[in-house]
């Protein structure tokens with residue numbers, strides 16, 4: 727069974743840092759988080775980087791499609807200034823750099839494979855290969871791979887079978903058992919709006935771990951834990967004391 731921390735910092739450092747950045751990982755660790763989640767997408771030259779959107783404008787000082795830029799071009803962008811000028815010049819890191827920092831900080835990591843449209847299998851293959859290489863060098867690293875894309879997760883199942891997988895969904899599908907089995911997933915990561923105690927019970931009772939995104943208040947988190955959810959992704963990691971996370 728996958729060992730989850732209770733509170734997972736969403737997109738590295740939640741609302742306390744620019745999303746999907748190394749400074750976010752450092753802040754999450756400093757706040758006492760044991761686990762982080764981040765999104766991984768490919769550049770046009772096939773380098774996995776931390777990025778949520780397919781376009782650059784919301785989180786960086788760049789424009790256009792992530793999948794149209796090289797890793798060298800992305801590395802020159804500022805991924806901190808849109809959050810706050812105090813974070814200016816913070817780059818969008820490579821996946822490799824994020825994994826290295828998680829290992830150095832002792833952070834459990836949920837790697838969300840976030841393919842640009844049409845690159846599902848390729849992104850899954852490259853991310854899984856990078857994870858397998860990382861685990862060969864850092865055998866103790868605690869990682870879970872997740873994705874909304876079952877194609878990406880199937881690649882992960884083939885190339886890094888020992889790394890636990892979670893299927894990401896916006897709702898709980900009626901055929902959740904079949905969908906999880908198709909990608910060999912031991913966990914379901916689903917939207918908080920999708921869950922109810924009745925929907926959760928059969929899933930949790932079957933041994934599948936359920937984690938919910940995105941939970942930004944304690945009362946909702948407590949109700950989810952009481953209903954059997956094992957972890958929540960949160961932007962508000964400041965709501966919990968270190969010993970509660």
Ligand code: G3P
Nearest residue numbers: 763765838894915939959
């Ligand atoms: O992995 C949980 C959550 O991050 C999924 O939603 O859009 O924030 O990547 P999103």
Ligand code: MG
Nearest residue numbers: 763764765838
């Ligand atoms: Mg995500």
